Amino acid sequence: MTTDRLELSACTSIMVGKDASMDGATYISRNEDRLVAIHPKKFFVQPAVSGRKETYVSPFNNLTVPLPEEGMRYTSTPNGDDSEGPNEEDGFNELNVGESATESVYANERVLAFDPFVKNGFAEDSLTTLVLPFIKSAKDGVRYLGELIKKYGSAEGNGIQFNDKDSVWYMEIVTGHQWVAVRIPDDCYAVAANQIAIEDIDFNDPENYMWADGIQEFVEEHHLNPDNDRWDFRHIFGTDTEKDHHYNTPRVWYTQKCWNPSIEQDPESPELPFIRKPEHKLSIEDIQYILKSHYNETKYDPLGNGTEHERRVYRAISLSRTANSHILQMRDSDKNGAAGVEWIAFGVPSFSPHVPFFTNANDTDASYRELTDKMDMKSSYWMYEALGMLVESHYNEFIEQDTDYQKALSEWARRKIEEVDKKAVTMSGDALTDYLTEQNHEIATHYNEETKKFMADLVTQGCELSNLVFKMDPNL
Secondary structure, three states, rough: OOHHHHHOOOOOEEOOOOOOOOOOOEEEEEEEEOOOOOEOOOOOEOOOOOOOOOEOOOOOOOOOEEEOOOOOOOEEEEEEEOOOOOOOEEEOOOOOOOHHHHEOOOOHHHHHHHOOOOOEEOHHHHOOOOOOOOOOOOOHHHHHHHHHHHHHOOOOOOOEEEOOOEEEEEEEEEOOOEEEEEEEOOOEEEOOOOOOOEEOOOOOOOOOEEOOOOOOHHHHHHHOOOOOOOOHHHHOOOOOOHHHHHHHHHHHHHHHHHOOHHHOOOOOOOOOOEOOOOOOOOOOHHHHHHOOOOOOOOOOOOOOOOHHHHHHHOOOOOOOEEEEEEEEEEEOOOOOOEEEEEEEOOOOOOOOOOOEEOOOOOOOOOHHOOOOOOOOOOHHHHHHHHHHHHHHHHHHHHHHHHHHHHHHHHHHHHHHHHHHHHOOOOHHHHHHHHHHHHEEEEEEEHHHOOOOOOOEEHHHHHHHOOOOOOOOOOOO
């Protein structure tokens, strides 16, 4: 593992419990941010496997793991270039269990001194591929991955989200073998932003907390706990640096400012709580707003009217180098046949819509499944990258239109999902999967067509905004 690798992925994760959401669904979500602006992604359905006799070898760091013979179908958003591993990032398996991997997190030198990373252990490139097809619940995801870390070790610090229809779990692997996980309370939300986030662990409550074998003994043996009267994972394993105060904590502050507006907090505080109960129930649009945000309506907005220092002092949530923004929405399949919806936004999240796809499917649209190395408007990834360039090139003139375009698609999506739900609840088995696959193609087609029409309109308007104009004086 190299320092360059650590800088490649710097994400923002948001989790919402079922009683904190307006529709009773659980949500896990993340902006997958990379070092460069162009990082092509696909949206794919990996088929189920049976009777397999294979060994997985990571192209990134040579992690070598025998694959289970049986594996479930699952969705994922792999890299277009898999030369450094599949980096499948997020998806639901056919048992309606979701995973988002990973949120890069960083431990302090005290703990790493006694449990350093394992060079060929688990890294982000493998954490969806080697976990999601094999887990039966959100909590089982923590258990399964914990066993793999115990056996193979971890190559880097990572936060991993899991959800099913009942629960949301967040797991932080912070050294070669040490990790903890917490169940997000049903009436709460949680935000993680590239800093170890989990706080107090109740070792007497295994229903809501999980941890690596021997972690208490590890901390005691090496005298790692700075507190007298608590076992705070963030205090023991985390960092509190100038970079944290400008790169990480402000993103947590902004989310909590939006969802708990009555609470005054310092954007640079190292003690911002990981878990909060929102002051109102949260909708899919609320989550999208945060993932698209850049300190909107504050002096810290890089596209706003603050001073040069104010606009540059904090790292925003939505970035030009966001490779994909995803929201994994799991609803109760007993009430709704089309339970899982994976919302995918390529391009800059601020300017792109989150497109809903039903995850009980056996294929994705060619515009998401096929990808070229160079710009090609047949590809959804390249189309949305181009949209972002267009909108930002004349931000003041185009942003209101872009907001209206996204709002119209969001309204259409709600109507479409409700229409599909009514039919899906009467279906089952292969017929349901085939129907939802067909609906996904229709959804992709609608979004692609509307986006291309909008882009054509922006190009037409943009031609009139050139500085290369000259008005002839009629008296000359």
